[in-house]
Amino acid sequence: MPTTARAEQSNSHHDLPIHESVLLLQTDPERGLGEHEARERETTFGPNALPQTRPTGPLLRLLRQLHHPLIYVLLVAGAVTLLLGEHVDSAVIFGVVFVNMIVGFVQESRAEAALDALRAMVRTEAKVVRDGVSRTVPSERLVPGDLVLVEAGDRVPADLRLVRLSELAADESALTGESEPVVKDEVVLPPATPVADRRNMLHSGTLVTSGSGAGIAVATGAETELGEIHRLVGTAEVLQTPLTRKLAWFSKVLTVVILFLAAITFAIGVVRGESGVEMFTAAVALAVGAIPEGLPAAVTITLAIGVSRMARRRVVIRRLPAVETLGSTTVICSDKTGTLTENQMTVSRVWTPQGGYEITGAGYSARGDIVDSAGEVLRPDTMPSALRWTLLAGASCNDAALHHDADTTTVVGDPTEAAMLVAARKAGLVDVPPRTDTIPFSSQRQYMATLHTPEPTRPNQHGHVVFVKGAVERVLALCGAELGPTGPRPLEQAAALRAAENLASQGLRVLATAVAEDVPAERFSEEALAGSLVFTGLQAMFDPPRPAAASAVRSCREAGIAVKMITGDHAATATAIAGRIDLLDGSADGKVLTGAELAEISEERLPDAVREASVFARVSPEQKLRLVEAMQSRSEVVAMTGDGVNDAPALRQADIGVAMGRGGTEVAKEAGDMVLTDDDFATIEAAVEEGRGVFDNLTKFIVWTLPTNMAEGLVILVAIFVGTALPILPTQILWINMTTAVALGLMLAFEPKERGIMRRPPRDPRRPLLTGGLVARVLLVSALLVGGSWWMFQWELAIGAGLPEARTVALNLFVAVELFYLFSCRSLTRSVWRIGWFSNKWVLGGVTFQIMGQAALTYLPVMQGLFDTAPIGLESWLRILGVAALASVVVGVHKRLFPQVL
Template identity: 60%
Template sequence: MPTPDQDLRPPADEELVHHELPVHEVVLLLGTHADRGLSTAEAADRLRSAGPNVLPRLDRRGPWLRLLLQFHHPLIYILLVAAAVTLALGEVVDSGVILAVVLINAAIGFVQESRAEKALDALTALVRTEATVVRDGARHRISSEELVPGDVVVLEPGDKVPADLRFVSVEDLHVDESALTGESLPVAKEPAALPTGTVLGDRANMGYSTTLVTRGRGRGVVVATGADTEIGHIHRLVGEAVQLETPLTRKIGRFSRILTAAIIGLALLTFALGTLRGEPAAEMLTAAVALAVGAIPEGLPAVVTITLAIGVSRMARRRAIIRRLPAVETLGSTTVICTDKTGTLTANAMTVVAVSAGGRGYAVSGSGYGPAGQVTADGTAVDVGGQPALRACLVAGVLCNDSRLTGQDGRRQVIGDPTEAALLVVAEKAGLDLGTLLGAAPRLATVPFDSERQWMATLHHSDDGRVVAHVKGAVERLLAMSSGELRADGTTGPVDADAVHARTEEMTGRALRVLAMGTVELPPGTRELGEEALSGRLVLTGLQGMLDPPRPEAVAAVRACRTAGIRIAMITGDHAGTARAIGEQFGLGDDGVLEVLGGADLARVPDDELPDVVRRTAVFARVNPEQKLRLVEALQREGHVVAMTGDGVNDAPALRRADIGVAMGVGGTEVAKEAADMVLTDDDFASIEAAVEEGRGVFDNLRKFITFMLPTSFGEGLVILAAVVLATTLPVLPTQVLWINMTTAVALGLALAFEPLEADVMSRPPVPPSRPLLTGELIGRIVLVSTLMLLGAFAMFEWAMASGESVAAARTVAVNVFVVVEVAYLLNCRSLDRSIRRVGLLSNPWVPAGMVVMLALQLVFTYAPWMNALFDSAPIDAVWWVRVTVVGIAVLVIVETEKWLRRRLGGRRRGGDVPATG
């Protein structure tokens, strides 16, 4: 044994692996005592030196930075330049309008992001954790923040492990480590040293911060606190993971650069053509600015933000809280969802789903710890009173049990081992009253579960004076102890070991964890219980098979995502066999083949071969946090938009790196929520599918708005360019252009943000990340409508001038042509491929409301004297309204005809299979 003077610490560049060392060496290394712990004075010194046992918070944007970042957008830069140019030209009203748009856009984004942060804070508020620590030889209850390396911590059922511990002694200690390792079942702990290279999930002599004690008792010495814990390591990975731009921000940025180049080119062309014709430079500069102002889509940033904010609101109603606005659309572009298993696809609640008793098999419905469900045989509910063997099997599971359930049915919590809780719940589903059973058979003695013994037994005194022992444990051990087996009619017969093995193999083949139940009637007056009193006298009453079941709604959600062309990859820390069974239940394999790869095998795959492995593998089991991160990065290098779901600390680095990280709000850890872009308030995978649906709807509506808005901007620019080329009076002025752009964007374009989801939104494949916002088809439509606006507005302006109208009146006619055409074109844009008849006018009430508001604004623009003075407009006769309306109807008919032709041509290219879209 080393002396106190020996320094057993490894060199600074080597990791200290406490699980490989015997207990006495760990205790000596940490300068403590396994029984007395640290002195109070030593603990205070170490706290000053090591700091509190807390995780450093990930950096969050302060309010001022969040506000400034609202202006960091390519289109905002364009608007700021436009405002500066118009102000330099003395157009104070124009500049003020543009700046107002910028400020409104920033305010909306800031308020929405702040509200999302507050919602997240409400979900992640930490409950103060306390720990029982031994100092100066006495137990104390202190805040976990005060723990230091060398402290000796005592753990009881229900305690959270407050720091990383090396166990010194244990008594049937089981710890739920699912948040850290992904292991769905509680892990049995023991203090013996482990071999070199033992992976994290198999370190039975260690306890890790934030994991939960489900059963038994233990004592451990703190080996790491705060940032030095395993959770601290993962926290660092989270901080190092680079967050990527979303597909929307990339596409908007690319679109904005192209649009900026086009606007500058048209403005320069206008100025050059005019000056070459001998026009005054000042007038041509005004014309160029008018063209630029007309072509700049002032309303785009505001409407994009508002559309995303509406998506945030819709997702919140469907139990998904968005932290960053662009993440709303990212889900709609997702091509791969990498999902954790425990608590995400499964309920994270052990559930008995099958019982075998008296030679008969029973199915159990329902999942989780609520009593909803029933026990059935051949699809028919059974009366447990008429099934003696079934009742005996269930009673044994209730009485030989150290766990209990608390809370209401919808929010029940387990105090103790989830496996034992499942035995309580199945008895309730069969109609047994737990309180009555426990009250009628008080416990006299207990033989606790032991990893070597592999069974647990309890001794009970019943009301009729009998003394009965109930036993549960591994099938093989109880078979070896059994002298008989309970038959269906309640009589006892010889054990049919082959039949028991066959039933066990059938259950384990379904990835069920199987426990055997048995009873022994002992002589009256028996007060002690030992293995010798049970061996050879046990009557086997039955088997119970349980698992962490798939969420029923998650099965449907995964199916919907796959139908939508989204690939689902399950990445879990659980064992390969369990992961395969869950993957098969979710149908994750292609063509009936499910490829499963373990973490050890994944570690041996070189980077150049990883893309091929990722493409063909649907389930990755027993992976660590670094491997999850590596898989996400490999998918992104292949061009995928990756959503990562998870609830554990081990998921956090991948959540951070993914294009969108989705954390569980109820069962998720604080670190996972901090790393995620979206938090589910109900921990339901089905909410992810709903969010994908909403995200696709947001992307659809953004494309509709851009398709609606650009023809006006380009049309106005073309009208001004045509006037310069033809050396004629400008049909519209810069202030009038701003009036058109802002009023139509808000009154008409904003209505498209409220468009309901289209029926086929989840039957389409994902939008490829490389596809721009506007396809060639939509660009063609934009050019068509821009040309129609150019012809209509210019022709009506020239007609009005030829009819003797004043320049102001003729310009008013041209302005009204743009507005009326946009009113008509709005109906075309409610669907980019379906007809107006299929969409229906009243399915979005904001559309008719916006049309009425817009027409009312135009009446004010045309006839209010103060508006005439402000915008150089003038009243016009009713006949001009009729002519303008005819132009609007003509555009409506032409665009609907163009959509019809595209559908027909598209159907012929597909061999005549035309979708029924009208």
């Protein structure tokens, strides 16, 4: 074979006649490749598998978790304290570092599974013809030019140009987002035909739903459409979440401030003539005190509690930062099928020459009624003949089946035919006449016909019954009459076409039905059907919106979150669903963009166009990714939902990827940050609410813990500057930081969500972690702590107390102020009297535990030996409580004067 013939492979054969594809690939459409030639091509093109990148080793991924400014400071502080013999201090510091390292390592390991899931999709068996003999080979062995055989139920192993087929249809929803199975044919298509419309191709990773066929493999491995998505997933940047971005900036600033203060402390002490070793120890004490050691653990635990709460609301979080990201979300991009809709086709309207009818109920449940134009519910014995024959034709001329389990209904066959079965059952038509022959549906024929034995209820009928369903124009062309109230009458084709057009304009899929009675079995043929049928009516169906979708969209809009539908379905279908859930806000003008229109929009204009539109229909995987990037270019925090392989790149690129748990592919689940166990858009609204609560609680913890760390560092700095003994020692600082973080600060993670949380606009992504009002509050409490502890320390020394007693008083003052301040931090804008003292019982438990710890630290001899403390009297405790109460009052006044701190 010439070298040029196999220099490259291409999946763009949809625009070539079959004979040109055969010549280009140097193959045989009947005998396939020779086995020797196939082995040569396998050497040339490689295995039919998605490429694997060299994975990062576990040791490197583990060490990468240490790449953080605050971690650097902690490592240095831990090493110095170890060299100075402060083994307790060193152990605590290294313990915090180790825990954070393990948590990050586990999260990153789980995130790497997305590409593995994509690769697993092509590890199937394939039926190929080689040397004229059909055989089964591993899909990895397929090469361009192979003749591949497929039938219903097969997973397509490569991109195939069809050379022959029989009633072939494929479910390509995972690749294109198209909710309906795509009927295939061999017609040559224009070069610009998008993937979703390439009817003469089968694509790797899709599923054959009916019929059979044979195709030439035109692309394998990374060159397939699935391989292109794999490339997009691999290149899509895994963005930092709003929290991690803000914490990274905050950590860098805090690190610079801590190192600056430590350096000043050391320099001032040396200038004053103090020992360099002692000053270095003091500088380390300042650094350890100023670093919020409990912050990493608090973030992890608060997010984990959010994960638990979301699990109760049918949300599974795969990556912890996704919890708070939802709380900052400004745009939700939702798939249509299965998320905003039920993903269950439903016949909702029936039109017959005798009138129009509505069918209530949704999905594959038989619960529902037939309602006429006057609003009357029809019973089987009062049903007009045309309506009965229409529903019976849809159920009889049908290859689908419904299997009912305890909680679910499984469809075998085409969802459209399943919808017709359900409609007939709602009318009480459970049993259909036995079928004896079939003219199957084909894209050329555009209808299906079945021959049935006479109904037992019609003893005077001697011949068979023919039922037909299919495209409206095609079925009407076969009819010579229509069914009126008294029997067949002349066909009014124009009226039927107007009714069909009206139903289609509402985003409904419309099929026509017809019947012929007393037909001899030997006359059942395509030629005999022409002109012999009686038109009975139209069935119109759609994938109905989920019951809670409209209210969830409205709630998101009230919360300041834009909702956008991004789907591979047709624009009319997407617009109809968007209208039913109020996504278009009453107007479709300028609100809907198709993939073709997106392709014409420049990169500069795209962000504005995306902001104005609410629905994006018939979009490709690359365009989904482009849409997400366009929104992020406007600093939006984007949540992207999806269930198919085609959604994986956008799920990974989005700030938070939301995968569907029931109907989603494993690829989507692995690429997403969270999974909805019920596939319901309304669950996203619940997750947003939980995410906002988590972000609030994290902010409360940071506002609560920073004053202590800042004050501890400043107390050390003031002592060195004045030239007196340290009011608190490094071991005492570690006791304060670790015990209060666990017993007091972490209790804020259990704080209930505040009222009106979903009536607030989302946080501006550009807004800092701490607003100016919160920074002022942190500085205020820090000043109160520094001033109070310094005054108490000096007071105790002035009245004759020893240095250990004075330090014990200062230590307990720090804890007492933190304890009182904790109640204030339960809400950043309202007083504890308004939110309720007992609405968070965890806080009361933590306070009790901390008080017991302080008593043990102060009065137990073993604790006194470890932490250099001493017993103090009642008067000292009263002064401590007085200062703490005063600090609480000052904070309350500040909160009252400046309530808008968020």
